[in-house]
Amino acid sequence: MKIREPYKKLPKIVETSIEWNGAMGFKCNSGSGHEILADASAHHGGQDGGARPMELLLLALTSCTGMDVATFLKKRKRDLRDMKISAHGRRTPNHPHVFETITLEYVFAGSDLTDDDIRWAIDLSLDKYCSVAGMLRKVCRINYHWKVNKTAPGAKA
Amino acid sequence: MKIREPYKKLPKIVETSIEWNGAMGFKCNSGSGHEILADASAHHGGQDGGARPMELLLLALTSCTGMDVATFLKKRKRDLRDMKISAHGRRTPNHPHVFETITLEYVFAGSDLTDDDIRWAIDLSLDKYCSVAGMLRKVCRINYHWKVNKTAPGAKA
Numbered sequence: 111m112k113i114r115e116p117y118k119k120l121p122k123i124v125e126t127s128i129e130w131n132g133a134m135g136f137k138c139n140s141g142s143g144h145e146i147l148a149d150a151s152a153h154h155g156g157q158d159g160g161a162r163p164m165e166l167l168l169l170a171l172t173s174c175t176g177m178d179v180a181t182f183l184k185k186r187k188r189d190l191r192d193m194k195i196s197a198h199g200r201r202t203p204n205h206p207h208v209f210e211t212i213t214l215e216y217v218f219a220g221s222d223l224t225d226d227d228i229r230w231a232i233d234l235s236l237d238k239y240c241s242v243a244g245m246l247r248k249v250c251r252i253n254y255h256w257k258v259n260k261t262a263p264g265a266k267a
Numbered sequence: 268m269k270i271r272e273p274y275k276k277l278p279k280i281v282e283t284s285i286e287w288n289g290a291m292g293f294k295c296n297s298g299s300g301h302e303i304l305a306d307a308s309a310h311h312g313g314q315d316g317g318a319r320p321m322e323l324l325l326l327a328l329t330s331c332t333g334m335d336v337a338t339f340l341k342k343r344k345r346d347l348r349d350m351k352i353s354a355h356g357r358r359t360p361n362h363p364h365v366f367e368t369i370t371l372e373y374v375f376a377g378s379d380l381t382d383d384d385i386r387w388a389i390d391l392s393l394d395k396y397c398s399v400a401g402m403l404r405k406v407c408r409i410n411y412h413w414k415v416n417k418t419a420p421g422a423k424a
Contacts, residue, residue, distance in 0.1 A: 120358065122357060122360075126326050130337060130350040138329075146326065148330035154334075160301050161297040164327070164398055166297075169303065169320075172293070173295060177293075181291075196282070197283045198280055201280075206395060238363060240363055241358070
């Protein structure tokens with residue numbers, strides 16, 4: 111099955127702005143109108159008022175590939191009931207402490223999901239459609255694995 | 268002035284997890300214990316319940332460099348009163364619609380900030396310490412500019 115242009119009319123420009131709180135925290139505003147908080151730990155001079163920047167990077171990646179995988183499995187008319195994605199990023203020991211490896215664990219629930227469906231959907235996302243993976247995979251190894259919890263057809267996960 | 272190891276004991280492993288809402292949204296949990304929401308627009312099958320993934324990527328970058336710049340200017344004992352950072356990411360027209368250029372605008376307020384201080388702090392961040400920039404600048408042009416609003420010494424911005 112070929113997926114043609116799952117996302118049409120993506121904005122060409124993405125915008126955000128952040129405002130400093132005087133210590134290490136920032137009120138973060140997305141161009142789409144959502145506010146989140148970013149902060150450092152107390153150990154690094156912050157107040158732990160929000161997520162760390164490198165956590166936001168992993169959340170960007172996982173939410174991006176998660177949207178893809180949900181889209182693709184629905185287009186294949188699979189009975190996807192639940193999905194969770196965990197990410198573990200391993201940083202290099204020296205500055206700037208970039209991720210050298212990111213490991214993604216996808217956990218699905220559904221009655222008819224096959225390993226073939228899942229591998230297809232994840233590969234299509236990470237190799238072709240996921241904008242965040244399209245950047246990070248050029249500078250960092252992205253590994254993934256998955257689990258499927260089988261449910262009865264139509265059952266809630 | 269040389270900054271030695273501004274951030275000690277950064278966690279080697281960064282962890283996050285996300286849970287699907289059945290459409291295009293995800294409840295996002297950071298390993299540090301903070302929850303945010305990610306979602307697509309209604310146009311893309313979402314409910315606009317949270318920030319878009321590519322917005323989270325810009326927020327990861329700006330909060331990361333913002334923490335650096337605040338740290339460096341404070342270490343130089345500058346009277347930094349306020350800081351805002353806007354980001355504009357321009358995506359490529361074809362999938363996976365990665366950012367080809369990210370433009371950062373730093374807006375500072377303070378009584379004694381010089382252009383030399385600011386250029387030094389931003390360059391040190393983007394070129395050496397900012398983990399997110401350390402990854403993105405290898406796959407994307409990152410431009411920046413800044414403005415300084417002068418305040419009276421000790422005045423609130």
